[in-house]
Amino acid sequence: MGNSNKGVKESTFKSSNPHLNKAKLIENSTHDRYIEAAFKAQNKDYSDWHNALKNSGCQESNYLLLPTKVNYNADAGLCGNTGTLTVTHHLLRINIPSSHMF
């Protein structure tokens, strides 16, 4: 996972979910695929959300789409309280599941 890895492919990702408007589809060298979405966020908002995520107790859920990786880079500046938040979710299948799964 990660854009700097050799062999990483990036493509655009279309979804009707508004949080995925500008998301990218990342495929690494081992063909694992991830959805990566970046948001502008206030430090406090990020902190609140991250704590809520950690405290939710749902991380091991087999039924929820939760981030596998979260990265927050604060903007430069003396009074900066905003930054860019990158959220990575393990990939979702875009094609249709085959019937043997049901």
Add this chain to the structure above:
Amino acid sequence: MIKERLSEKKNFKESELWFALYSLTAALVDIRRNGKTPKLGDINPQNVFVNDEGHIRVANIYSWPHERFSYWKVLENDKHENTLLAPEDMNNWQTNHLDNDNNHQSELFAIGATIISAALLSDFKSVYDFK
């Protein structure tokens, strides 16, 4: 996936719909069992995904920063946001008759509406009059 199926004119099979119903219910059970919020997930077709193994995953309030519960979207009168609140619940919230004990009504309504959307390959709002 509903759009994909619609473009291919390929309806979901009954077994697929049962699987989706089971998975959506299990997702809410997970949140209810582990989550600390009294409100559950915001189920609607936009928040339902399928992973590599063909298993359904629900993107709930914890999945994204800046996500808000449907209740807040209704209170803020954000008509651009998709919500599937039960009509009586939506009316209660819009008229400030808040009843936190009945949130499960909307969760069950949303699951049913999502399954109906999948079964009909159609937006639920086109087949149900919320007024």
